[in-house]
Amino acid sequence: MCNALGIVSFGDTNVDVLGMSNYRPVAAINFLGRYRIIDFLLSNMTNSGISNIQVYIKNKPRSLIDHVKESNFNINSKRGKIHVLYGESQITQEIYNHDISSYMSNMEFIERSNKPYVIVAPSHMVYRIDFNDVLNKHIETGNDITLIYTSTDHAKEEFFMADIVNIDSGNRVTSFVKNRGKYKSRNISLECYVMSKRLFIEMVNKAANTSSLYWFKDIIAESCDDLDIRGYQHKGYVACINSLPAYYRASMELRQYQYAKDLFKQDWPIHTKTNDSCPTLYDNGASVSNSIVANGCQIEGTVINSVIGRNVIIKKGAIVENCVILPNAYIGEDTKINTCVVDREAIVHHVKKLQGTLESPIYVKRRDRI
Amino acid sequence: MRNNNMVAMILAGGRGTRLFDLTKKVAKPAVHYGGKYRIIDFPLSNCANSDISVVGVLTQYESVLLNSYVARDHHWGLNSKDGGVFVLPPREKDETGFGLYRGTADAIGQNLDFLDQEEAEYVLILSGDHIYKMNYAKMLNDHIKSKADATIAVLEVPLKEASRFGIMNCDKNDLIIEFEEKPKKPKSNLASMGIYIFTYKTLKKYLLADEKNPDSSHDFGKDIIPNYLNDNRVLKAHRFVGYWKDVGTIDSLWEANMDLLNNQNELNLFDPSWKIYTEDTNTAPQFIGEHAKIKRAYITQGCIVDGLVQDSVLFTDVKVGEDAKVVDTVVMNGAIIGKGAKVTRCIVAENVKIPDHMVIGDANSENIELVTKNTVSKVGVKDV
Structure with a gap:
């Protein structure tokens, strides 16, 4: 049982899945057919026994509130709570809309929690972790802050604009720099911090007093010398979904079972909102390979190397290749689409051919008709 | 919200012996069907979709799994404040001691206290092992409009198969004049689906009388309905059109599953206006x-x-x-x-x-x- 308050933060200004985030926060973007991105972090928290969780939203709260409210994250509904919070105070300019201002305006709810520790993590980092292991290590070491990081050999292609964390031989965090894709092998911060609640509140206040433009990560970076910040290496699969190409890349990787099996373990269920869709009908003419398919689909066409969301209809003669199709989309007869991300309820019908590239997959807007 | 005071009672005690090993450890209503469902999801979802709030499930044979399955009433949205799914297995009683349910009518007869407690005005009797979609609210309207004491859902079957069913012979207003169980020479092709709506006050009298009758088999089809007819009670046939299957054998269970491969199948589980709800299994996509x-x-x-x-x-x-x-x-x-x-x-x-x-x-x-x-x-x- 993890004796911590879970805080789901939102990513900084470098986290923006272009197009899709016009309609919802990154946390609520549909992912892998039947999930929203936030499900992975919330499941990590509740599976670790965290039953008091605050989810902070920067803007466009509707879809995330609906999703969190209607999902069953497997916590006691009386003693547990997933609290959806957003900045209550008037924000005149977008640059003032950051995590510190959200925490400041909801400070009473943070103070009210009776948990001695907090675990702060953004939802756009997708991985599977038992937070008990991290918290136990943190308590055992007795340091001020524990930061989870991953070591990657793909820092040139992935984790762009995420934080590289420099760690000395004693496992102490010494500094942060932005990853601009210059180097292959780097340690990347998952922006997940474990500390006492008292220190968290202190840091939030300090950030607010230092600069009204500071994010929480800024005050952490500034405190490397004064505080004992230790790294905790996460060894499993990590996807950092901070842009449309990154979302696309993660989808293409995780449609393959050899990657996905690291996230989907029998004893570590990923909780989400059930939609009560029936199974998928692979009808006459369907040909499907190397793909993830959610329930409720009716497929009569060809699907190769793709992620197909719930209740998607793919008509006769259509060829869907290297695509991510979000729930309730419709792919009409004889359309050929390759390297596209088709948002919810979009209809691809009149355009018979669409071809995107890995660097910039074609994005078809929500409810668009083309 | 409690829209009407009709309480549904699902008879879910059947073993389904002709399903062999599939029902060795679970009752037939809990048998899996159609990829993600159990058979009892159909009557439960129909209840939810028909705005019924209180559902009793009468279980008997191998009921551990079935009891815990249906008790999670939030899966069907049946967890409103006034409603719920209530598991009703046989129990020990002060006067009569412990007795199993001796038949379909006895199962209800032994739970009159439950129906009293829920202040039932109408009782909907359902079978837990049929696959179909049906709006029971429409059937209740029919029952009320025709001032019937009981309404029985009927399905038109091919005349040559009619001798396998309980057949209702009706007048021109679909009022039942005769009931024949598996007739050799059927006079009509309207088969009973085992779905009844009773006005509770009348039913209670008949059930109490039936309990005391040593010659009764305590069955709705064999005893209660004939008694109603003998007493010239008003019995209405409610015509149902659509997919309905009682999967009693391995072959028919297989066939019912194969029906789902037909994109024109009448059951149409894709219909968003009448979803069939089931447990939430936490599984990854395909x-x-x-x-x-x-x-x-x-x-x-x-x-x-x-x-x-x-x-x-x-x-x-x-x-x-x-x-x-x-x-x-x-x-x-x-x-x-x-x-x-x-x-x-x-x-x-x-x-x-x-x-x-x-x-x-x-x-x-x-x-x-x-x-x-x-x-x-x-x-x-x-x-x-």
Whole structure:
């Protein structure tokens, strides 16, 4: 049982899945057919026994509130709570809309929690972790802050604009720099911090007093010398979904079972909102390979190397290749689409051919008709 | 909100002996169907969709799984403040001691205190092992409008099959004048679906009388309905049009699953206005592998497919290995079809592991083969 308050933060200004985030926060973007991105972090928290969780939203709260409210994250509904919070105070300019201002305006709810520790993590980092292991290590070491990081050999292609964390031989965090894709092998911060609640509140206040433009990560970076910040290496699969190409890349990787099996373990269920869709009908003419398919689909066409969301209809003669199709989309007869991300309820019908590239997959807007 | 004071009572105590090993440890209503469902999801979802709030489920045979399954009433949205799913197994009583349910009518008769407590005005009697979608609210309207004491849902069946059913002979206003159980020479083709609405006050009298009758078999079809007719009570036939199946045998269970492969099938589980709800299994989406070939199949969450699946239905968490061939087959939850194995015209029971390269079933077989853990250990591995 993890004796911590879970805080789901939102990513900084470098986290923006272009197009899709016009309609919802990154946390609520549909992912892998039947999930929203936030499900992975919330499941990590509740599976670790965290039953008091605050989810902070920067803007466009509707879809995330609906999703969190209607999902069953497997916590006691009386003693547990997933609290959806957003900045209550008037924000005149977008640059003032950051995590510190959200925490400041909801400070009473943070103070009210009776948990001695907090675990702060953004939802756009997708991985599977038992937070008990991290918290136990943190308590055992007795340091001020524990930061989870991953070591990657793909820092040139992935984790762009995420934080590289420099760690000395004693496992102490010494500094942060932005990853601009210059180097292959780097340690990347998952922006997940474990500390006492008292220190968290202190840091939030300090950030607010230092600069009204500071994010929480800024005050952490500034405190490397004064505080004992230790790294905790996460060894499993990590996807950092901070842009449309990154979302696309993660989808293409995780449609393959050899990657996905690291996230989907029998004893570590990923909780989400059930939609009560029936199974998928692979009808006459369907040909499907190397793909993830959610329930409720009716497929009569060809699907190769793709992620197909719930209740998607793919008509006769259509060829869907290297695509991510979000729930309730419709792919009409004889359309050929390759390297596209088709948002919810979009209809691809009149355009018979669409071809995107890995660097910039074609994005078809929500409810668009083309 | 409680929209009406009709309480549904689902008879879910049946064993379903002709389903053999599938009902060895679970009652028939809990048997899996259609990829992600259990049969009892159909009456439960119909209740939810018909705005019924209070549902009693009468269980008896092997009820541990069924009781815990239906008790999670939030799966069907039946967890409103005033409503719920109430599990009603036989219990020990002060005066009569412990007695099993002796028949369908006795099951209700032993729970009159429950119906009193819920202040039922109408009682809807349902069977837990039928697959169909039906709006019981419409049936209640019909019942009220025709001022009936009981309303029985009927289905038109082909006349030559009518002798397998309980047949209702009606007048021109669909009022029932005669009921014949499995008649040799049927006079009509209106078969009872085992779905009844009773006005509770009247029913209570009949059930109390029936309890005391030593010659009664305590059955709605054999005893209560004939008694109503003898007393010239008003019995209305409510005509149902649509898909309805009582899956009593391995062959009919297989057929009912195969019906889902037809994109025009009448059951139409894709209809968003009348969803069938079920448990939430926390499974990953379907992973369709590099070597997969899928030709006409109905597949649900949690499956990992890397072989050929043709004209088949795969239930939750089924794995089909590379080069395996699954044809004309129903594969139930958690079963694994090993690499290179070939399964034709079978129902593979839950959690059965078919070893690599095993060949089982026959494309020309008369009956569908039920594959259980025992079958797999008896049949040797043949060369392909």
